[in-house]
Amino acid sequence: LDEQQANLFKEEYLKLHIFEQAQIFTSLNQNQRARVYRYLTSKEVGDMFNAFEGPAEDVVEYFKEMPTKYVGEVIYEMYTDNAVDILAYAEPQDLAKYLLYVPEKEANEIRQLLHYDNKTAGAIMSTEYMTISSDQTVKNALHAVKKEALDAETIYYIYVISDSNKLEGVLTLRYLLTNEDETCINKIMSTPVMSVSVNDKQEEVAQIIRDYNFLALPVTNDKGELLGIINVDDVIDVIDEESAEDYSHLAGVDVEDKRSKPLQAAFNRLPWTFGLLFLSLLTVIVMYAYRYMIVKETTPVIFIVMVMGVAGNAGTQSLAVAMRRLSDKEDTYTFLRLIMGELIAGVVVGIFAGIIFAIFTGQWLHNYVLGIALGIAMILSILIANLLGCVVPWILDHLRIDFSGIPGTLIAILSNFFSILIYFGIIQVFFKLFKM
Amino acid sequence: LDEQQANLFKEEYLKLHIFEQAQIFTSLNQNQRARVYRYLTSKEVGDMFNAFEGPAEDVVEYFKEMPTKYVGEVIYEMYTDNAVDILAYAEPQDLAKYLLYVPEKEANEIRQLLHYDNKTAGAIMSTEYMTISSDQTVKNALHAVKKEALDAETIYYIYVISDSNKLEGVLTLRYLLTNEDETCINKIMSTPVMSVSVNDKQEEVAQIIRDYNFLALPVTNDKGELLGIINVDDVIDVIDEESAEDYSHLAGVDVEDKRSKPLQAAFNRLPWTFGLLFLSLLTVIVMYAYRYMIVKETTPVIFIVMVMGVAGNAGTQSLAVAMRRLSDKEDTYTFLRLIMGELIAGVVVGIFAGIIFAIFTGQWLHNYVLGIALGIAMILSILIANLLGCVVPWILDHLRIDFSGIPGTLIAILSNFFSILIYFGIIQVFFKLFKM
Incomplete structure (x- = not known):
């Protein structure tokens, strides 16, 4: 991580998969990390933290090393569910400072998500998803998909909502592609949609996604309004977490406790x-x-x-x-x-x-x-x-x-x-x- | 399940998600099952068995209740990885009989897959995936996707292969949609592709898919030729299986052993x-x-x-x-x-x-x-x-x-x-x- 080789480093680093970037990042010392913040844009660092598998507390520490504005930008670039997982561990005054630099809409979403109880559907859901109204055509839908393709966490399910944000149906991108351009969405959408409530336990969500082999599952409130979606990759982590817990209980010790000092x-x-x-x-x-x-x-x-x-x-x-x-x-x-x-x-x-x-x-x-x-x-x-x-x-x-x-x-x-x-x-x- | 109401039953049953169909099916007795075979087409039964979560041995028993030709058709309609999971438990003479009614190409694929060691990448991979050659355009690729959308188990990754079936690159459907129609595939494909070897252990595959948040991972042989893909839903089952095993070992008893008589x-x-x-x-x-x-x-x-x-x-x-x-x-x-x-x-x-x-x-x-x-x-x-x-x-x-x-x-x-x-x-x- 030589200063002179900044560009070379940046180029090589960004060639790696974000999971590998995150792994290398974890092994750096504070000085080296400071350089990473200088060389990489907030988007690049945000992408990397999306793939960070270690304890969220570590990322909170990294945030403290960065300029506050930069943290805000990184948070904005991350998927909300991942950002929320980390910010749940930040101190309230730090959180408030960071969110000053996040656009109002996203900052409010994050504040909202931070309120959901730990281990509920609300706590692991993401707010980046694709919606469409039922009176549109396949062509409109495909156009919307193309526009949002790079931002949404998943584009493989498109949710059909009413004017009042009620979840009415769902379309897979696969199914969308096999229909004619002029077909109306309400003719081809699947309904009713299987969904979970925002207060459902995360293991129940995991069980449904597992049984039905879904790639994502929508989350609604009591009124049936769409609040977010839970993606299969978050569910894999839940399944692993739950099984480690069962194992820990049987042994009477927390086997995942790698963070604590001996x-x-x-x-x-x-x-x-x-x-x-x-x-x-x-x-x-x-x-x-x-x-x-x-x-x-x-x-x-x-x-x-x-x-x-x-x-x-x-x-x-x-x-x-x-x-x-x-x-x-x-x-x-x-x-x-x-x-x-x-x-x-x-x-x-x-x-x-x-x-x-x-x-x-x-x-x-x-x-x-x-x-x-x-x-x-x-x-x-x-x-x-x-x-x-x-x-x-x-x-x-x-x-x-x-x-x-x-x-x-x-x-x-x-x-x-x-x-x-x-x-x-x-x-x-x-x-x-x-x-x- | 009254004879007179066959059509009504069929209609109601097929409205359910295939996972729910499979759950109901499990609770039926032999007579009722015989009627299901009569009322439903082999495609409908095959779809249902794709979502069957119980022990594969049970499905082997169900196969014995069906006419041999019907079994062959059901096997043909199922995704190969799921069919292979079940046929691994069938007796050799039954297997040979069933495969007589499966088209030659698919029958050979199944015979091939049955040879891979239990718990390796080869044993859990699927052979339904989308390929394209690198000299084609985005337009051709999208056309191919639309054609295969209903048959392939996943269409969200498109694999780029050479004439000799070597894996050269990968494209996500998401990325494909954001590019212009006339762009050449080799300009936009990701390369090198992360892949696993057909003999890798299933838990290693699970770890990679989990760490990198992939929806699928290609499987190759020593020569780099593409043999199949492993989907995230198969990996979830592997993770659950492995954790149940760890738990069983700690307790000194097989906790998943629901099948055995007391x-x-x-x-x-x-x-x-x-x-x-x-x-x-x-x-x-x-x-x-x-x-x-x-x-x-x-x-x-x-x-x-x-x-x-x-x-x-x-x-x-x-x-x-x-x-x-x-x-x-x-x-x-x-x-x-x-x-x-x-x-x-x-x-x-x-x-x-x-x-x-x-x-x-x-x-x-x-x-x-x-x-x-x-x-x-x-x-x-x-x-x-x-x-x-x-x-x-x-x-x-x-x-x-x-x-x-x-x-x-x-x-x-x-x-x-x-x-x-x-x-x-x-x-x-x-x-x-x-x-x-």
Whole structure:
């Protein structure tokens, strides 16, 4: 990035795809970035930020390095949905300053979009789309498409609106091209149009676009007025985000947290760790209550770690299956069938694991009757773990408690508690019955 | 679905979006399906199967219910990539019969596509795309687009190929529309074109389409010849599939397995359960070796379940972070930084958990020196669990062992083993030192 080679740099840089420009940009230091702002126009920088995949907070920092007017121009050049994603992280006074340099109409659109709740259709929609009224002809429509082709984020769907901005129909560019020039739009438009409400959750939007293989989906308000569109590329990011969240919940840690400094990331794990620490106290208390048995029957008691490990695993498996089904928004009947399925799995896995465990402990302890007792404890523990794994998330979901997901370890520790109760209980009953 | 109302049914059914048709179709019984085949043309059924989201095996079953000739026609009407997804599950003799009724050219394309390895670009690509040669004009290109608009799966990218089918450039329909009719294609086409090789993994394709916000990506062979394109809607399915796989691996169970009967699903979990059962034997053996200490110092030993629970959780967290980074294909340097980060997290979480644990056990056992010893055991256990969580997948990845993912429970059980070793070791040293 030599000063003398500014033109050469500019030429080479702009030859790259904007995604690659953004990747290179991320690796520059502050001095180098300052030169990029000097060499490139606001349009070129705005295009590049459209393809920026990193954290929005970083772009907010870059904005602080630029002259305010330049920032305004960059924002104007970006697609509104991308600009809004970034400006959501800007401080209010900075935002106000930047928007002074954005034309009134676009500035108002951005202010409007910033009001929508995070993770709703409104928050991810774009306001660059093509509209036409139903009384026009194919020729007019094609003319409009050609004019807006370089500005609109997508030109492959053209939305038909009434005078009051109500969404009336939709036309694909593909379909437009196959009709005669003089055909009237209202003869060929598709209607009714599938659309989402501005307050719908982003994962619902993603599901529709995925199921119907749309390239974009219009967003309307209660009155049916067209407010924006959601493009398939934004939806891909949503799907990836949601799946990373599910994964994070199961593990009890935010796996996408690349930004935090290691120390910060470590502190983020503390609350959950302490929660587990106190939960596992339950298990300690049960063991303490049975400590006389641990002293008397040390060897059979030792095998409890095997029961705990296997039951904890069974619980995590059931949890994962249940969480996945719940996020698919299936009905109660289907979910009851799932619980039945998990119980059947618990019985089958339990019986097999129980038999092996019984043979094994019987062989080791030279006491097959005790072995069978321990095997039964294994079966019951697995069954209870499976039940916990699917019933706990289901109950939370039905109580409409806003839980963001249950980590596998929580179910494992709960099932450990029950495993230990069952195990000691069975040993106790058994020793009484057989006077061993 | 009354016979008399055949026409009414047909009319209403075809008004629905093909995704909705497919959903209704799935809920029909065999008799009702037979009527659908009778009432609808092969084109209508083929369109519907293009939007079918359920398991391909189901469609194979439906094919068996239809006359063979009708199946051939349905296959011909479907987009090749979708037809191939389904035919991959058909039995060879059925496949041969169906293809007799598909025109020679398309049948050969399908045979060709069926040869590509599962989960490669070749297996998900479509052969319906638009091509043009570079010496043509914008006018010719638009004419070709209009002609193929209803058949091609996407018309929004037009690929420029040489006489020998080499991929030379690409044009978006958007860009085509903004140029004058007489402009020559080679003046305005984008070149070089980003493409993937037919043997590239589907997740790499998904990553490129996601990063660059493409609607489609061309697939070429070693010679640079264009073989097909991959559309963004196929990529969305890949992203969802891959994330479900990651999730399944962490939980040690196939969460997408909706097809298997409950009993089959239960049996699928057996091998992994038995593996864990035997692995946890390691822990039992350590405990057995220390059984004299369990008898002598029962109360301090009981607290080991807290250490095991918290360390198991820490290991699972590290594993989840590590697996996610590995699947992002980051380099060794980044991964070493990740390991450092996890060790820092281990130290921080360990120290906090250790202090609380030390105070707690000290208070309960009325012995703060012992409490501190147990706290140190907690710190070391968490540290080792974090190390295991990121080093185990990294080593497997670097040994190029084809592991499909490591379940959290495996790391938990391994870290249990080390926790118990550390815990007993520390208690032992401590009792010797302080002669308690």
